[in-house]
Amino acid sequence: MAVHHFIPEIYYNTIGSHEAVLTIKDGDTVVTTTVDAGGMDSSGQAVAERGNPMTGPFYIEGAEPGDVLVVYLDHMNPNRNWGWTSNVIAPNVLDPEFISQLPDKETIRWNVDLKQGIAQLAEPTPALSNLKVPLAPFMGCFGVAPPKYQAISTATSGEYGGNMDYRGFVAGVTAYFPVFTKGALLHVGDGHAVQGDGEIVGTGIEISLDIRFTVKLIKGKRMYWPRGESDSHIFTVGNARPLDQAVQHATTEMMRWLKDDYGLSVIEASSLLGQCVEYDLGNIFDPAYTMVCKLKKEFLP
Amino acid sequence: MAVHHFIPEIYYNTIGSHEAVLTIKDGDTVVTTTVDAGGMDSSGQAVAERGNPMTGPFYIEGAEPGDVLVVYLDHMNPNRNWGWTSNVIAPNVLDPEFISQLPDKETIRWNVDLKQGIAQLAEPTPALSNLKVPLAPFMGCFGVAPPKYQAISTATSGEYGGNMDYRGFVAGVTAYFPVFTKGALLHVGDGHAVQGDGEIVGTGIEISLDIRFTVKLIKGKRMYWPRGESDSHIFTVGNARPLDQAVQHATTEMMRWLKDDYGLSVIEASSLLGQCVEYDLGNIFDPAYTMVCKLKKEFLP
Amino acid sequence: MAVHHFIPEIYYNTIGSHEAVLTIKDGDTVVTTTVDAGGMDSSGQAVAERGNPMTGPFYIEGAEPGDVLVVYLDHMNPNRNWGWTSNVIAPNVLDPEFISQLPDKETIRWNVDLKQGIAQLAEPTPALSNLKVPLAPFMGCFGVAPPKYQAISTATSGEYGGNMDYRGFVAGVTAYFPVFTKGALLHVGDGHAVQGDGEIVGTGIEISLDIRFTVKLIKGKRMYWPRGESDSHIFTVGNARPLDQAVQHATTEMMRWLKDDYGLSVIEASSLLGQCVEYDLGNIFDPAYTMVCKLKKEFLP
């Protein structure tokens, strides 16, 4: 159970079967950093190409297709005191008739006060001068190498994870990914200091992170979509367009979970989910949208 | 500001320009009952045709197209100790490949304990014998007569409200509807003792209700989709298929609200919503799906 | 088999259980006229409210829920020498990023030369001065009263037909509708002199028509969506949003047709459709989109 302190030197803008930057063992912990979506590090220097450059991939010894990779998100801390966002809502979340009202978009700066735990616009207009958004840092884009030796842009997501931009992936949460490639090849990055549901301006407050995570393997366990677990909930993640299909993926994966691990029949799972399920909108901006199907642990048998 | 005690005798299965059952004034309160989605009343008797039979319509004096009808949901109490649900998850929320695993659906009974505030399966399987779902009664279907003298099935929803099945319409919430017809013609019904997000089994725990609501008119205010306000949030409701379009309607309505009533520019509203917005999945079962766009009041200027 | 010469005096902007304007018998023929989508008749006078005003409804004696109404479209002739269109493509068929390039839309006039069988812009720009579009008149909106005594705007469509804007409904074609109400209550209107696939500017060349149609009943035949038959093809019509769901409705109805009337198994129908099916895009403008599933008759067993 080694703890690896890893300093990234190269970054990939695709998630794929790239040469691993570090080989670790089942149970190991990695302490490292991620740059922001634009490739800027803790000092604000551009050290990677823009578009969600990834730290990694990390090769997990013993991981094989058909296994599940467990990723404990131990810590996730912004390592600088500012971030940036876009300032115009995405046209795809508005009625087509409203879109012509949108101005050209620009990048704006936010001050991130780690002590007080809030973010504020660096140059607020009078109307927004009192806006204080509580920090809730999470990982926007992470996952394992997709099947068939594909290398897929970190703009999008799929069964392998990727750019889900789901604000539930905070420190303390455990993420599960199906393994498609020898070594699993975990990539991590795209930290957000905070974000609303759906990432509807196309960004959270983009920021570089100090992170620590621990990996574990579950051998020979069939899973189709990313899953997660927090103190209060279990959840499943569907990535697709349109949202309807993202809901289908997430809900089907939750049905499988309740069936395989909790022994519920379709009728039992239906009765449980029908009255107790919750859904979160991860993102409705990226090429694949993200919907999350959640269930409070207190309702589990 | 009269209080009308109204006992319904007829029920409509469409929302439309039907003859009003009662005429009330701006500011008046109505105390009445609703039957469940199957037409059964507090004693379990079938007194109306199944398919969300509505109490009403109520004619509000002075209401004209171009006004807004405000409906304060004062009380909403189940008036019997049982409800019913379907017991199989809807095929449209599952991957097509999974659907053949679904058994035929049946109606099942739940015990509704009003004192303890929980619902339990009347005949639970061992795995679900401890399932206790906290009650959270809300109105599944309500709204005003749609434009053009249409009469639209209470299976679906639109700009006029209707079968939104959004579990946020609980007692204490204020709902706002655009008025399309003289008198507005408010219809109410389809009570649920509780429901998960999305109404994914096609029902909440269907139940009859004692309700009390108060109406108010805002003259000459342009609004396009239902809105609501709770202690903590303002929210807007989009009803359409697919979910993507429901998101567009709800988000555009929120943009208008922030612009018209709070004076925010598109850029200000974008910065605010981008990092603070929340979305709820109302229903993903009915002909029109429902997405809700929410903002905590503490973030309002 | 009477031939009724009917001169309309009132027009409805919903399809619903309105009082019939004429009662006819199984096998009867009706010779009548329709006004254009804006309510203008052969002389260009506005005689009805804009928004697809309908001629009818016609009550067919003996028609009952569970029957099928057959409508032979005998003749369909523009009865004036001009029509109109919108001049800007609809934002919903364009990428959101392109929409801000759209100017405000206006209504423009087309000359309709019935002898030569072509339409030309009344005031063409130099680039379009040679544009001659061959006429292909069809009925944009027609159908029977929907179930549950609904009255639904002629802006949209459903199982009952309505505003499908499918350019395959030309003279010579036979249309089939499921009957939901006593008397079926057939409504007809919204003639187009010609139209591209999808009605992507929101109109065809809108025009008033002289029409002749003949009705027939098929008693006790279960059908879910409109069907049609031309000299060359059988086809089924799905009306819904998004297009994916319209495809599902149309394809499922074709599967039923091949199964019920041609005795094919699912595997046989799959082999046949898989290599021989055609799809037409009816409209992608109205609240419900329309997709048509077609099969050449020569491939039928």
Next chain:
Amino acid sequence: MAVHHFIPEIYYNTIGSHEAVLTIKDGDTVVTTTVDAGGMDSSGQAVAERGNPMTGPFYIEGAEPGDVLVVYLDHMNPNRNWGWTSNVIAPNVLDPEFISQLPDKETIRWNVDLKQGIAQLAEPTPALSNLKVPLAPFMGCFGVAPPKYQAISTATSGEYGGNMDYRGFVAGVTAYFPVFTKGALLHVGDGHAVQGDGEIVGTGIEISLDIRFTVKLIKGKRMYWPRGESDSHIFTVGNARPLDQAVQHATTEMMRWLKDDYGLSVIEASSLLGQCVEYDLGNIFDPAYTMVCKLKKEFLP
């Protein structure tokens, strides 16, 4: 203008920045073969991994990001007398309620008679014993390396082409692709002897091909989605889910074409397309669906 006779030895199941198998010049012609979707060659031997293995990539000298690659599809001939299909319609083109009627799918064989130009089931049931489908061979999957050094599964498609399964890509047609990578890196494969619209059983009649194509470069021409030209039409291709978005991509690309190359304003292009446009459904089976926007050349200014 060399003619290269190329015999493939390796095949890729992704479209990406792989090492080129042959370098050719602007204007050159390639004569080669493709294996079928299952990796079987003209003799029926499995020589590549299943899942649309590609012949290529071909490196075109001088091609750079920002150019357009023109591919003339000179010849495309099945090189064996049989093909195969799936025998069950895909669940995603059916109403969810119908899906449970689908049997398990199997692969079935078709006889391909190149002299008569027809395909017939190898083991037809009585009802389909007379089914003769006219051959219309086309390329199901071809395109250039996607941006950002991605390598994307040949199951899907995008701006770079890929698995569009559009039956309009027959011999005689010219295809245009935006170039994203030095050398363009053209991949070709997935021949179909014939296919219905939409590829609704998930396959055409899958077959190996002898092909001949010629490439040309257009330097410095901005294009976003694949385009094509036949004797009768120009067309644009949109690849995405849902179909609505595929329509948006294709229509926007056609607007750009009419604007940039024919000098039409948005209003002129709207008037033209509104009454003259045609749409084809390429595929509604693959991860990205394909819609094609077409215009008869006779309508071009």
